[in-house]
Amino acid sequence: MGLFAKFKEAWLKPMSFDSLNEGFYDDLEEALILADVGMDTAVDAVAQLKKRAYAKLLTHEEDVKNALRDILTEKLSVGDPALDLSTRPSVALIIGVNGVGKTTSIGKLAHRLKNEGKKVLLCAGDTFRAAAADQLEIWAERAGVDIVRQNEGADPGAVLFDSLAAAKARNTDVVLCDTAGRLHNKDNLMKELAKLRKIIDREAPNAAKETLLVLDATTGQNGLIQARQFKETAGLTGIILTKLDGTAKGGIVIAIAQELQVPVKFVGLGEGIDDLRPFDAREFVNDLI
Numbered sequence: 001m002g003l004f005a006k007f008k009e010a011w012l013k014p015m016s017f018d019s020l021n022e023g024f025y026d027d028l029e030e031a032l033i034l035a036d037v038g039m040d041t042a043v044d045a046v047a048q049l050k051k052r053a054y055a056k057l058l059t060h061e062e063d064v065k066n067a068l069r070d071i072l073t074e075k076l077s078v079g080d081p082a083l084d085l086s087t088r089p090s091v092a093l094i095i096g097v098n099g100v101g102k103t104t105s106i107g108k109l110a111h112r113l114k115n116e117g118k119k120v121l122l123c124a125g126d127t128f129r130a131a132a133a134d135q136l137e138i139w140a141e142r143a144g145v146d147i148v149r150q151n152e153g154a155d156p157g158a159v160l161f162d163s164l165a166a167a168k169a170r171n172t173d174v175v176l177c178d179t180a181g182r183l184h185n186k187d188n189l190m191k192e193l194a195k196l197r198k199i200i201d202r203e204a205p206n207a208a209k210e211t212l213l214v215l216d217a218t219t220g221q222n223g224l225i226q227a228r229q230f231k232e233t234a235g236l237t238g239i240i241l242t243k244l245d246g247t248a249k250g251g252i253v254i255a256i257a258q259e260l261q262v263p264v265k266f267v268g269l270g271e272g273i274d275d276l277r278p279f280d281a282r283e284f285v286n287d288l289i
């Protein structure tokens with residue numbers, strides 16, 4: 001049921017100004033929280049909506065809806081939603097906890113970039129999880145792009161070093177580097193990501209760099225906690241929000257954009273190779289409401 005459906009009864013048409021009372025706004029705030037927008041962001045959005053509704057004397061359902069759409073879209077409009085691929089090679093580290101859809105998203109992104117005429121190379125930087133490189137290799141075959149991998153347990157830094165050397169030698173446009181989602185502990189994981197970033201800075205100092213955090217839309221508020229941690233240690237240039245094809249609304253990205261100023265760049269809408277779309281804030285907000 002859409003966010004607004006439950007307020008239908010309150011929205012008598014044409015609605016009197018008085019009918020936009022506190023109860024109406026409280027219900028709206030609650031509905032935003034249920035869509036994973038988060039408490040602070042929901043409270044702030046509704047406060048802004050109230051102001052706008054009063055200032056503009058909005059009394060019709062569609063006008064109030066549009067005002068809320070505008071407010072949420074503004075909150076999402078931070079940074080550049082496009083990938084920076086301005087150098088050859090450009091390098092993107094794909095990070096996130098295990099199971100969120102990193103490998104799948106890399107496969108889909110490789111396919112998309114290849115279709116745009118780019119030469120892509122995948123770096124199998126998750127050497128910790130058994131079969132992670134095999135899985136990435138399957139995606140490389142599907143997308144028809146190169147892959148550099150080593151054996152399980154190899155040093156991810158060494159795989160990245162080899163990948164960057166191969167990319168330079170082969171005139172590759174984009175290197176997409178998979179990373180582990182879990183190590184022996186969280187400290188190890190964060191240290192490893194920092195090390196991979198250093199290798200990129202050293203071996204490809206002038207390359208355009210992206211660090212994309214993959215978040216599973218179904219994990220709700222956890223997404224904000226993950227984003228805070230990864231931003232602090234690895235730095236983030238964008239988010240890929242996966243599993244939006246299910247029931248999850250993914251409203252958490254509004255809180256993330258607000259607090260961390262990190263833009264969503266892509267959304268995952270299924271398990272297939274074509275199921276990755278560039279993020280469109282307005283469309284996302286329309287679906288949310």
Ligand SMILES: Nc1nc2c(ncn2[C@@H]2O[C@H](COP(=O)(O)OP(=O)(O)OP(=O)(O)O)[C@@H](O)[C@H]2O)c(=O)[nH]1
Binds near residue numbers: 126243269
């Ligand atoms: N429905 C749906 N499923 C997805 C999407 N993206 C990924 N998945 C599924 O989520 C599961 C985990 O995806 P992976 O790509 O293996 O996740 P990962 O982050 O690489 O996991 P680790 O390698 O264990 O760290 C797989 O079953 C994927 O098919 C999506 O957008 N929609």
